[in-house]
Amino acid sequence: MTDIAVERDVLLPASVEEVWSHLTDGELVSRWMGGSVVLEATVGGKIRMTASGAPDVWGTVEEVVIGSRLQWSWRTDDGLPALVELELHPEGEGTRLTVRETLLPWQSASASPLWIGRPSAWFRTSMVA
Amino acid sequence: MVGIEFLFTALSDPTRRQLVRVLAQRGPSTATELSGSMPISRQAVAKHLTALSHAGLVTRSRVGRDVRYTFEPGSLSDVVGWVQEVDDAWASRLDRLRSEME
Numbered sequence: 001m002t003d004i005a006v007e008r009d010v011l012l013p014a015s016v017e018e019v020w021s022h023l024t025d026g027e028l029v030s031r032w033m034g035g036s037v038v039l040e041a042t043v044g045g046k047i048r049m050t051a052s053g054a055p056d057v058w059g060t061v062e063e064v065v066i067g068s069r070l071q072w073s074w075r076t077d078d079g080l081p082a083l084v085e086l087e088l089h090p091e092g093e094g095t096r097l098t099v100r101e102t103l104l105p106w107q108s109a110s111a112s113p114l115w116i117g118r119p120s121a122w123f124r125t126s127m128v129a
Numbered sequence: 130m131v132g133i134e135f136l137f138t139a140l141s142d143p144t145r146r147q148l149v150r151v152l153a154q155r156g157p158s159t160a161t162e163l164s165g166s167m168p169i170s171r172q173a174v175a176k177h178l179t180a181l182s183h184a185g186l187v188t189r190s191r192v193g194r195d196v197r198y199t200f201e202p203g204s205l206s207d208v209v210g211w212v213q214e215v216d217d218a219w220a221s222r223l224d225r226l227r228s229e230m231e
Contacts, residue, residue, distance in 0.1 A: 004137070004208055006216045010223040014230040022226060032225035034218065080133060080211060099223065101215050103133070 005102040012095050016088050019095045020067050023086055039072075047072045055079070073104065080104075133207045139184035144169060145177045149186060149200060157190075157199040 012019050022028045024041035035051030045061040059074025059081075068088055075081040081104040089096045140146055144167075151166050152158060160178060164171040178198050181187045185204040189196050 004133075004212065006212055006219060008216070008219045008223055010227055012227055012230050018230070022229065028229075032222055032229050034222055034225070082215070097223070097226070099219050101219065103137075103211060 003102055005100055007098065007100045009096055009098040011091060012097055013093070014095055016067050016090050016095045019088055019097060023070055023088075023097075041070065047074060049074075133211065135184040136186065136204065136208060139180050139186055142177070142180075144173075145181060148174065148177050149181065152187060152198060152200040153202070157197045159195045159197055163198070 014022075022032070024039065026037055026039050029037040029039055033049060035049040035054065035057075038046065038048045040046050040061060041064055043061055043064055046058070047061060048056060048058040050056050055076040055078075057074050057076050057079075059072050061070070061072045062083070063069060063071040070086045071083065073081060073083050083102045083104055085098075085100045085102070087098045087100075089098075140149070147167060148163065151163060155162070155166065160171050160175045163178075164174045167174065178187060178189070182189055182198070186201060187198045188201055189198050191197075
């Protein structure tokens with residue numbers, strides 16, 4: 001797989017269960033995703049985000065492991081398809097949420113990740129290092 | 130952003146990524162010079178350079194009898210644009226989520 005991806009994580013002062021509901025309950029998700037989200041948190045379920053001033057993003061839920069892992073693929077009508085992977089891990093009294101959004105390839109290719117991290121790091125490590 | 134598709138294909142091969150790296154370090158080079166810096170034949174280098182030039186990652190120019198290849202960093206702007214847009218979006222989302230939970 002060639003990966004062009006963005007990865008971020010955050011430590012949240014809440015239980016895994018509480019964070020999970022904020023990822024899967026449409027009303028709660030809509031409070032932080034930056035648009036109104038409809039999400040069916042089941043494999044093959046639909047996801048759609050509508051925000052004023054931005055094109056709709058829509059897609060399909062690819063993986064659900066309750067309290068641990070949620071994946072969906074999505075795109076805008078004329079945009080690029082991407083895979084979003086959310087992972088939860090208990091940490092201390094809180095929960096670490098990791099998000100990875102990967103541009104989906106147009107062809108399957110076997111190769112090591114092209115880039116993981118921030119753009120500047122990518123240029124440094126992969127392009128000119 | 131159509132160009133990303135070609136970049137994807139071109140950069141899916143580890144040898145081609147290595148070639149881009151070498152070319153970025155060396156500056157404009159011929160296929161023969163590049164094959165001296167890599168464990169592959171001049172013919173293989175030339176084949177990969179053709180793929181990279183179709184993706185806009187390298188340009189070719191004739192200097193006397195030599196063909197020199199130059200890395201074009203601007204060709205990556207679509208990828209960088211996507212990365213920045215998506216990274217910014219998740220940064221804002223995770224900030225809002227943390228505020229939501231505090």
